[in-house]
Amino acid sequence: MSYCVNCGVELAPCERVCPLCGVEVANPRQPYDPNAPKPFPARLDIFAPTDNRGFLSLIITIVLSLPAAICLACDVAYTHGAGWSMLVIGAMAMLWVFIVPALYIRRHAVLVLGVLDTAALWGYLWIVEHFAAKGTWLMQLALPLVVLVDILFVIDYFLMTKVVFARLKRAALAVATVPFFLVGLECCLDWYLDGRISLSWSFLVSVPCLLFALLLLVLNRRERFKKEMHKRLHM
Template sequence: MSYCVNCGTKLQEGTTHCPLCRIDSINPLEQAVTPTPLYPATPLGKSEKPKSRASLLCIISLFLGIPVLITTLSDLLSDGSWGWSRYVLASMALFYVIAVIPFFFPKNNPLFFLGIDVFATVLFLFVLNVIGGWNWFFPFGLVVALGVGLLIFALALMLRSGKLSKTAKTAAFFLMLGLITVHVELSVFFCFDGLPLVGWSLYSILACLVFAIIAVIIDNSPALKEELKKRAFF
């Protein structure tokens, strides 16, 4: 224990100067002690990553497997056959591919997983068609799934483009949304009626077109864009 030679203030171990008068005070008989840091050395805003993504993936897989197991057992015990629970299994498998797997590969290109999602959706629709004994997958289900997937892929390319502003990307989103509805209706008429016509989807694409035009007008008006930013607290 030491005291300041100037004002007599009691000093803590390892202190090299008085906290009051700032006079150097070194005790040669006292070993140098490194003071304990008041705060951790971990930078702010950075949290520790999971030590094992494989373990977390295993836990999530087990949780998703619970409803599949319960519905399968209920289906088998009720009538002795594996029937309606296959829909649950197919749905959970699609959810696993779309929502769970990309979470564990954040550094990969999202467009790669988008292609996998489209393939998984097509396979899901095919499985539903086989389970139900229907015949709507060829060509209707395949045409709709591939067409919607292609439009979403094009939208993703535009959204990831660094050359487009936020309002321009918003306009692209509404345009693609309208095109998707038109594609679905045309596919219905082409696959079942044989005559491609546009009916209810015309109203949806007109509404989407109005929103897209509004977004383009805002994008080309700096004063209006700045005013909207102030109003929206951006």
């Protein structure tokens, strides 16, 4: 029999260290026997992950349906179906598409959700154009901008998952994408407003962005700086 030199209790033969204080068994006449029967098996009984997605989806659907239904009822009852309620219904539907599929889609989630969210956004813009602000802005300004954001997002996503892995490089890539968006934005605005393209302000904003991206790439090569940043900014 072995005793804990610290606590004075006798230790069961299966105890490698004293369970009360952690001091190791030190008995040359009876060293710890790893084959001694243990009081409990090693198997852990852990909680199975619970799946509340169905319930959560139901709650989100009810919460989003409520304002939509109230607005529709008011629209029909007081403004004789003027159509303004479609803006609220469309907004709620778009929010639903933003939130609920994200609970379920696991494979290629970013790309699939990107496509779904873009479609939902297009749908909502169409509702706005159809029911509230008719004009050419949808085809000449909004849709090209949405397509531009989508293309830039897909390129960045592909590069970040397949080519660029270092955090600072990824940050540099994200910052370097901004000038492309700004140039595209100015092109769309010029085309929509004047019918011709003349780039000016987007270059002024793009230069600092590109310089900042370059700075991030340079810093990425400094191991000491990276370690220091990791130490100070870790979450």
